[in-house]
Amino acid sequence: MYSVETVPAHLEQTAAQVLVASHLGKRFGERVAVDDVSFAVAAGETYGLLGPNGAGKTTTIRLICGLLRPDAGQTLIAGQPVSTTATAAKSCIGYVPQEIALYPDLTARENLRFFGRLYGLHGKALNHRVGKVLELIGLSERGRDRVESFSGGMKRRLNIGAGLLHEPTLLVLDEPTVGVDPQSRHAVMESVRSFGAAGMAVLYTTHYMEEAERLCDRVGIIDHGRLVAEGTRRELVAQLGEHDHIQLTATGDLAALADRCRAIEGIDRADVKDGQVQLLAVEGRRLLPAVLEAAERIGTTVRSVEVAEPDLEAVFLHLTGTALRE
Numbered sequence: 001m002y003s004v005e006t007v008p009a010h011l012e013q014t015a016a017q018v019l020v021a022s023h024l025g026k027r028f029g030e031r032v033a034v035d036d037v038s039f040a041v042a043a044g045e046t047y048g049l050l051g052p053n054g055a056g057k058t059t060t061i062r063l064i065c066g067l068l069r070p071d072a073g074q075t076l077i078a079g080q081p082v083s084t085t086a087t088a089a090k091s092c093i094g095y096v097p098q099e100i101a102l103y104p105d106l107t108a109r110e111n112l113r114f115f116g117r118l119y120g121l122h123g124k125a126l127n128h129r130v131g132k133v134l135e136l137i138g139l140s141e142r143g144r145d146r147v148e149s150f151s152g153g154m155k156r157r158l159n160i161g162a163g164l165l166h167e168p169t170l171l172v173l174d175e176p177t178v179g180v181d182p183q184s185r186h187a188v189m190e191s192v193r194s195f196g197a198a199g200m201a202v203l204y205t206t207h208y209m210e211e212a213e214r215l216c217d218r219v220g221i222i223d224h225g226r227l228v229a230e231g232t233r234r235e236l237v238a239q240l241g242e243h244d245h246i247q248l249t250a251t252g253d254l255a256a257l258a259d260r261c262r263a264i265e266g267i268d269r270a271d272v273k274d275g276q277v278q279l280l281a282v283e284g285r286r287l288l289p290a291v292l293e294a295a296e297r298i299g300t301t302v303r304s305v306e307v308a309e310p311d312l313e314a315v316f317l318h319l320t321g322t323a324l325r326e
């Protein structure tokens, strides 16, 4: 269990830190879902947990919100320890689950009133908060409409609104844009951005690299239950040094092409994903002739070559050897 001695210095609770997760661990039978995960989120900061499906994001969030008991480690929220029974810490959290949990035949306002009562709000205070939350999520004009008439993105935003009624200091969102069309996704992200700007600490999980890059002040990269790196986008990308991320679209034996590329000096990673060979290479442009020659030798046809500046996708590839995208 947590003791002051076991908390790394940079994770000790400071006034600005709303959430401190220390050495969290959770197994399901033989499967390790979360393995020694530690990170902190400050007031006004949006922290992204970025990882592929099954990486352990939801389990981490459920531990942090006191919905699951950890096998190891502890979470402090606003200085209060979280447990499955403690209420002080939990009352600081607004938890927005992956699944939409709304009543379709009630209006947006009625839904929020219902959830507000669950948080112990009533009378004028409840009305005031419902109005405020509708404003925050950009649905003031639609408060009297039934939820069944809403788009996917509007339902998502209302789902988020239900987690905001009790004015949490920490908002926890579990993949809030899954299944949302691109335009609504933008609206959801804009809402989330405004919460951070308003001083809330936001913990946001996603497997979309672009969302983590655009929205989050800091990102923790999670894979197989372990936090393999964290930092600002700039800090994470700096880990790659001068590397370029090269994507080859080709037909033929891609595994053989990746093998050949691995043997070329300067290429640090070569992996096959989604009908592409993905390479990480120092001064990648310089190596393109050697790559094309290798392709020709083994009879693969390269259809297109894309050389990109490193992004979080490349960081993920570098750290784990697999691509983030499904």
Ligand SMILES: Nc1ncnc2c1ncn2[C@@H]1O[C@H](COP(=O)(O)OP(=O)(O)OP(=O)(O)O)[C@@H](O)[C@H]1O
Pocket: 028, 031, 032, 033, 051, 052, 053, 054, 055, 056, 057, 058, 059, 060, 175, 207
């Ligand atoms: N209740 C459970 N019982 C058994 N195994 C579980 C349980 N919940 C999660 N797992 C396993 O733990 C691992 C982490 O799952 P988790 O849902 O935390 O990942 P995730 O990153 O949130 O993925 P997704 O994006 O698909 O939700 C997976 O291998 C999953 O199968």
